[in-house]
Amino acid sequence: MSNILPFSRPTIDEATIAAVADVLRSGWITSGPKAQEFERRLSAYFGGRPVRTFNSGTCTMEIALRIAGIGAGDEVITTPISWVATANVILEVGATPVFADIDPVTRNIDLNKLEAAITPRTKAVIPVYLAGKPVDIDRLYAIAAKHKLRVVEDAAQAIGSSWKGKPIGSFGGSLGDFVSFSFQANKNITTCEGGCLVLNNEEEAKLAEKYRLQGVTRSGVDGIDVDVLGGKYNMTDVAAAIGLGQFAQLEAITAQRRKLARHYFKILGKDFETQTGAQLPPEDYESTNWHLFQIVLPERITRAEFMTRMKEYDILVGYHYAPIHLFTLYRKLGFKEGMFPVAEHVGKQIVSLPMFYAMNEGDVERTCMAMREVLAVPSNPR
Numbered sequence: 001m002s003n004i005l006p007f008s009r010p011t012i013d014e015a016t017i018a019a020v021a022d023v024l025r026s027g028w029i030t031s032g033p034k035a036q037e038f039e040r041r042l043s044a045y046f047g048g049r050p051v052r053t054f055n056s057g058t059c060t061m062e063i064a065l066r067i068a069g070i071g072a073g074d075e076v077i078t079t080p081i082s083w084v085a086t087a088n089v090i091l092e093v094g095a096t097p098v099f100a101d102i103d104p105v106t107r108n109i110d111l112n113k114l115e116a117a118i119t120p121r122t123k124a125v126i127p128v129y130l131a132g133k134p135v136d137i138d139r140l141y142a143i144a145a146k147h148k149l150r151v152v153e154d155a156a157q158a159i160g161s162s163w164k165g166k167p168i169g170s171f172g173g174s175l176g177d178f179v180s181f182s183f184q185a186n187k188n189i190t191t192c193e194g195g196c197l198v199l200n201n202e203e204e205a206k207l208a209e210k211y212r213l214q215g216v217t218r219s220g221v222d223g224i225d226v227d228v229l230g231g232k233y234n235m236t237d238v239a240a241a242i243g244l245g246q247f248a249q250l251e252a253i254t255a256q257r258r259k260l261a262r263h264y265f266k267i268l269g270k271d272f273e274t275q276t277g278a279q280l281p282p283e284d285y286e287s288t289n290w291h292l293f294q295i296v297l298p299e300r301i302t303r304a305e306f307m308t309r310m311k312e313y314d315i316l317v318g319y320h321y322a323p324i325h326l327f328t329l330y331r332k333l334g335f336k337e338g339m340f341p342v343a344e345h346v347g348k349q350i351v352s353l354p355m356f357y358a359m360n361e362g363d364v365e366r367t368c369m370a371m372r373e374v375l376a377v378p379s380n381p382r
């Protein structure tokens with residue numbers, strides 16, 4: 001076994017591998033009973049709200065925007081610190097992306113700045129729960145209600161996270177709208193690639209099904225019709241079988257990640273920030289699922305140097321994310337340096353330390369020791 005510690009690694013148990021083999025032998029390998037069963041399980045978890053599965057998290061957000069009727073001439077506000085998919089879907093539907101800077105503590109969109117960015121053309125907001133940490137859901141939906149905005153929650157990283165004791169995605173009515181999850185390989189539960197969308201009612205769910213499969217709708221006794229332009233976004237039963245096996249472990253996965261996060265804080269110690277100048281994430285064992293354990297490095301070391309030095313200890317550090325507005329595609333739309341200073345600072349110095357289900361406390365200790373040497377501070381007297 002190699003001694004290399006990655007920042008993330010999926011764990012697929014033997015029962016899940018056997019379930020996948022069963023699907024492969026069954027003669028029905030694309031979307032079918034397993035995908036439907038996965039949707040039923042997810043719906044029960046999300047308080048009975050309608051849920052549909054897809055072949056990525058990205059397409060769920062694009063489809064949510066289409067269901068909401070958002071397109072050319074509409075503005076959609078999001079955060080510059082996310083995977084680029086979050087902003088790309090706004091362009092995909094022909095709408096205009098607008099960014100609001102982030103909060104330096106949570107690293108999520110700053111809701112004051114979000115509210116300040118609203119114009120008469122704003123139709124929707126896409127908040128991202130970075131590392132699984134939700135924004136203030138009460139405040140978010142109060143702003144949305146006041147300005148009559150649709151919300152597409154980019155909860156790609158937030159399955160297992162909660163707000164006031166209830167799962168993210170399970171709020172309907174005044175505290176819920178579209179909620180999008182990803183099951184990409186590095187996410188807390190995975191289907192290799194995939195995602196799901198929590199919707200508000202059966203009418204939206206029917207539309208989601210149409211956008212998921214070429215706009216096909218049933219019409220007449222056994223005929224079909226096509227009345228909207230859809231794509232090819234369905235989840236296979238092979239993927240759904242993996243998802244069912246992963247979903248059965250969600251509680252254990254979330255608990256283990258919270259335990260590992262607690263151990264990071266314990267081993268790094270109370271003085272870590274003042275000793276090193278690095279910034280830890282908010283210490284939270286309630287709402288976040290600890291999808292990532294991210295620190296913002298002090299200015300005296302570059303992210304590239306930190307990553308290279310950690311690699312000398314066989315520890316692979318991740319990077320989530322480069323500010324979206326500084327990518328060439330977005331610069332061409334007029335975005336530039338200096339527009340979102342908090343995002344630019346965080347985006348330059350943020351790193352993701354190893355955090356995954358199969359990791360143990362020894363791995364956390366090894367990472368902390370290496371980090372103390374790389375950041376050249378005396379080891380924690382404990």
Ligand SMILES: *Cc1c(COP(=O)(O)O)cnc(C)c1O
Nearest residue numbers: 056057058083085156182183184
């Ligand atoms: C993973 C991720 C996505 C995209 O999900 P895919 O399933 O890869 O399409 C979008 N937003 C965030 C914040 C993510 O972490």
